[in-house]
Amino acid sequence: MGYLLFQVTLFAYILSTGVYMVYFWSQRKDIRTVARIILIAGGLLHTAYIIVRYFEAGHTPLTNHHEAVSFFAWSMTWGYLSFHWRYNVRNFGTFVSPLITILMLIATFSSREITPLPPALKSAWLPVHASIAIMANGFLALAFCGGIMYLLQERELKKKRFGLFYTRLPSLEALDNLNNHCLAVGFPLLTLGIITGSIWAKQTWGAYWQWDPKETWSLITWFLYAALLHQRFTVGWRGRRAAIMTIVGFSAAMFTLWGVTYLLGGVHSYVG
């Protein structure tokens, strides 16, 4: 049952990505509506999958790589849809949906096996810390997509060669605002993720901070984003520089998620 739901969800995301691509090319509103409906359907199925998985596993399904990445994709989908509901950024979906699909494909190829919960993870902090940290990644990923869109649009405006993106992408100001909005949600979540993790660590290991590689790298990520936001508020950093920083910050976040686990190891390694 759970696996079937996952497969249908994946299929919906792939289909939605395809339709968004067609929309990007043709710019027909009816096609966009179709893509959006498929994406919403995917998001709902995905939610159902996570709930079913919760009952199948008997604990919060955020303990292995498959579950974490799948939840990451879920956060992106709903983060995107929630932004969409508030304000419209043209063709944002074309950039977000492929990333969601890639995450889901990564989840597909990792082990879906349900293993008993290690004693260290048996805590009420598990759902809180893990979901907040991954949701932060979801919003940072949206900011990353916005950053890429900004750089593409800016490039065409600076070079004065108007190709595929000039007419399709929204204005620089809209993209910059998008970046700001995503970070305004993502950064507090990231902060909260680190704080909850630290409290949990104190309870389990007896120390708030022990310079485990994952902790170190999430702190590096946090500093990158904090620097960006600080510069934005003080000297009005924006535009290209902010977009590049967003992309760098997201790379650090992704290294925290994967690079640390596979290259550096440490106490967090069971997640991932």
Place this chain on the structure above:
Amino acid sequence: MSAEKIMILGVNHKTAPVEIRERLAFPNDPGTPYRELSVIPGCDEFCFLSTCNRVEVIFVSSIPQETERKIRDFLFNKSMSYEEAGKYVYLHQGEAAIQHLFRVGASLDSMIVGEPQILGQLKQAYRDATEQNCTGMILNRLLHKGFSVAKRIRTETGIGSSAVSISYAAVELAKKIFGNLKNKRAMLVGAGEMAELAAQHLMNQGVAEVVVANRTFERAVNLARCFNGKAVSLEELIPQLEQVDIMISSTGSPDIILHSSDVKPLMRQRRNRPLFLIDIAVPRDLDPKLNNLDNVYLYGIDDLNNVVDINKAERDKEAVRAERIVTEETLKFMLWLGSMEVTPTIVAIREKADAIRKAELEKTLSGMGHLSDEETKAIEKMTAAMMNKILHHPIVYLKKDDSHKDKKVKLAFIRKLFNLDPDNSE
């Protein structure tokens, strides 16, 4: 009604330089034209339109030539001879006048084809004229028709959305950079037709303020008035740039007036808000290196031309369609004018009454099949006689010779009473 009684006399950006246009605008007392024009003999109906780019009098007169001469004298305030003024004015009569009005309303005659402001200005001019009781049946219908033609062209063609020109391209780019132009400020440096156009277009898009900087301050003040903006001297250029988001430069200066090194420190004070610089001067006013600064976008005249070329063909196609609509609507209006004579009105009343009579007769007769042919004929005769008796007095009343003005009122009234122009809801 003969269409030859309708005339338009005016000057616009194509026929007269701004110095001449300025003289005809009556900015000090907007009531003057109404007072002066309404006493001109023969000027039965008129409407006075005055914008930045045009001054026009649309009038209906039974002695058009004489009236036109008097109106021209009034417009130029006798500062020029009639013949000399003729170099700057255009005069349209009859069908050509109707067509011209439709083209003006639809923004086909505008400096920026398709700009939406002119329709509002025409509506305001009409409102003023009706408040002063200067319009009558003909102009009421002509102007209302003009508004609906403009609306039709706006919805049926893409003329409004692809009003392509250099200035339009500049605005398009500005929108790609800033999104909404509502709270942005623009600055004109130097005055030239193209710069004014761009500024006008930016105004149409709702920029908050237009600042004008010029070598001669007086010219800056005059131009700023046109945009409700403020004037500054050329020395204030760099400090002003701290506040401004869009700058259009078109000075005659042989040297570069703004260097990359002038703007670089400014960007920090601007908190990196984007700056869009447009250089339409030849030789160039702005340092090409400016484009390398972060959040500064510099476009020269050639860059803008490239943008224009992209959708020039599209615009031409739309304009052709718009002109076709104007021709079609002009013809329709001419038909209506033709019907505004006594004879066609009588014919129309008779036809209408007869149609009602026949319809009712058929309804009644089909319900009573036992009548003989003779009886049927008698009933038919009776209904025809009734119709003629009822219509007799209205028709006699219509045919009675009245003064010219009364006749028009009478015609309009009768046509309304019998609802002969159902599409004319006014």
